[in-house]
Amino acid sequence: MSSLSDKSAQEISDLLDEYGIKHGPVVESTRNLYEKKLKEAMAKGKRAKPSPDKTYYREEEEEVTYVYRTPTKSEASGDRGAYPRARQEWNERDYQHETSYSNYSKPKPEYNRSSYGNEPDMYDTPSTYRSTYAKSPPMKSGQDVPDAPKSSRLIPLSEGFLSLLHSTLATMTMMMRATTNVRPDTSQLIPIGLRMGSGSENKRTFL
């Protein structure tokens, strides 16, 4: 196996692309770093070509809508161990992509976990997949919406505070209304009380 230091800059760049490592130009100051990254990627296991397709997959996934094929459910459940597809709608629309994926090398379970550490729930080996499938089928549809914004958490934080503000303002307005509702009653009661006071003292005891 030729060492990475013997390779040209272009070869290093190509290898980085194969492993899906985003990189800049391979120059003197960056070469050592990229060689280390490649060594780590190689040590983790060969996940060479499909990884760039994964990015395409995500883009395609956003575009493609439901392709509902009921007979593929039984097949897809068996295939899902090999194909990391449980991202959003697992039943639908994956089958076409799965056929395209079938052209690539099959040992993917390790690749699934190592490549996407951010989303462990989505890509599972066959042993764990069904357990998560069983646990969270209702959550999958619900997780779609919150998963997207999780990538940028700043926005939901501000939204949370806005909702807090809104709720407090709502309570405040309700209280203000309550106070305004109370006031006319007291304004009415005071002259009544004066009249009552001028009349008989006995009636005060009821109040």
Next chain:
Amino acid sequence: MIRTRSRRVGEGLVRVCVCVCVCVCVCVCVCVPAVRMSTTSQKHRDFVGEPMADKPVTALSGIGETLGKKLEENGFDKAYVVLGQFLLLRKDTEMFTDWLKDSIGANSRQASSCAQCLKEWCDAFL
């Protein structure tokens, strides 16, 4: 009358609650951004607040004398040279952090602080 007294007390309580809610809202609006600000050091704010010009590497957040000397030994004698390296790595903070750890032996906190400092500088001035 007892009723008017109780109503007045109720009104007072309601007003107190309203004031408390307002204070809570104000505090939330003020304190949270303040908390975010306090996570950056004075050095960070000094660097990010103006063009770096010819500042030395020790002006970077997270880079003290020891790390600064190591950077200079590697040829990075000015902050803008380190900026150059950051840009070569496509402004990827993670990659830059790894590079700092490998090249000069920075720890995670120092490296991430420097990366964040450069990233914010780029967002402001680049």
